[in-house]
Amino acid sequence: xxxxxxxxxxxxxxxxxxxxxxxxxxxxxxxxxxxxxxxxxxxxxxxxxxxxxxxxxxxxxxxxxxxxxxxxxxxxxxxxxxxxxxxxxxxxxxxxxxxxxxxxxxxxxxxxxxxxxxxxxxxxxxxxxxxxxxxxxxxxxxxxxxxxxxxxxxxxxxxxxxxxxxxxxxxxxxxxxxxxxxxxxxxxxxxxxxxxxxxxxxxxxxxxxxxxxxxxxxxxxxxxxxxxxxxxxxxxxxxxxxxxxxxxxxxxxxxxxxxxxxxxxxxxxxxxxxxxxxxxxxxxxxxxxxxx
Numbered sequence: 001x002x003x004x005x006x007x008x009x010x011x012x013x014x015x016x017x018x019x020x021x022x023x024x025x026x027x028x029x030x031x032x033x034x035x036x037x038x039x040x041x042x043x044x045x046x047x048x049x050x051x052x053x054x055x056x057x058x059x060x061x062x063x064x065x066x067x068x069x070x071x072x073x074x075x076x077x078x079x080x081x082x083x084x085x086x087x088x089x090x091x092x093x094x095x096x097x098x099x100x101x102x103x104x105x106x107x108x109x110x111x112x113x114x115x116x117x118x119x120x121x122x123x124x125x126x127x128x129x130x131x132x133x134x135x136x137x138x139x140x141x142x143x144x145x146x147x148x149x150x151x152x153x154x155x156x157x158x159x160x161x162x163x164x165x166x167x168x169x170x171x172x173x174x175x176x177x178x179x180x181x182x183x184x185x186x187x188x189x190x191x192x193x194x195x196x197x198x199x200x201x202x203x204x205x206x207x208x209x210x211x212x213x214x215x216x217x218x219x220x221x222x223x224x225x226x227x228x229x230x231x232x233x234x235x236x237x238x239x240x241x242x243x244x245x246x247x248x249x250x251x252x253x254x255x256x257x258x259x260x261x262x263x264x265x266x267x268x269x270x271x272x273x274x275x276x277x278x279x280x281x282x283x284x285x286x287x288x289x290x291x292x
Contacts, residue, residue: 019032084280085192103190111140111194138153146169174239225258251287
């Protein structure tokens with residue numbers, strides 16, 4: 001394995017983590033002297049980074065939407081481009097809540113819980129009233145990922161579902177809701193999905209810190225990268241057929257080259273639907289949105 005070259009910025013972050021100080025504190029004190037134990041920790045963590053292990057796993061945390069999330073090798077590392085999902089959902093919720101809809105926000109493939117926690121906390125701190133009108137769900141097939149998500153929710157006091165907290169459920173996508181009569185209490189479902197979407201070709205070309213460390217199950221989705229979204233769309237169709245009164249809004253993070261294919265898949269499942277797409281900060285197509 002080719003060894004990674006550690007940047008001064010990463011070195012400062014590692015040292016700040018060891019000293020429990022800010023990076024700015026470390027960068028402005030070049031004369032810092034470490035104890036033998038601190039030096040040993042620095043050498044061990046530096047060695048891990050040189051082997052291409054992601055810095056987020058070494059530090060055990062990753063920033064996302066202004067919050068810090070615990071992560072480990074059972075969870076995908078949150079990416080900056082995913083923050084746009086949070087912005088879109090929270091920005092569009094004002095209209096939904098103004099109509100006194102009873103809303104369920106379901107984060108499918110929640111991983112560390114970064115998306116649903118950011119949405120719930122943003123709504124709480126921005127004084128958007130949701131109370132009994134809104135419920136939050138984090139769904140994942142991995143029990144180990146859910147364990148991390150629950151820790152993160154507790155950190156931000158969002159671990160009490162009856163009081164506006166998040167309910168985490170182990171489920172294969174939306175399977176938990178398909179034959180669950182409790183879902184019929186809602187008249188508006190908001191589904192947020194950052195599912196595995198890498199094709200085999202793209203996955204095989206990813207950097208060593210991704211391919212060798214992050215969970216393959218959170219990245220790879222068949223030959224064209226769309227296996228998970230095909231299944232999700234079928235489940236949404238079944239939910240809609242079982243309860244026609246639902247209004248469903250769906251926000252899905254995709255790989256840029258999938259725009260045309262995902263558009264066709266959505267229209268095949270919902271012929272009257274007109275999906276829209278949003279670009280990320282690099283001007284690449286990143287989010288597909290549709291309502292039924």
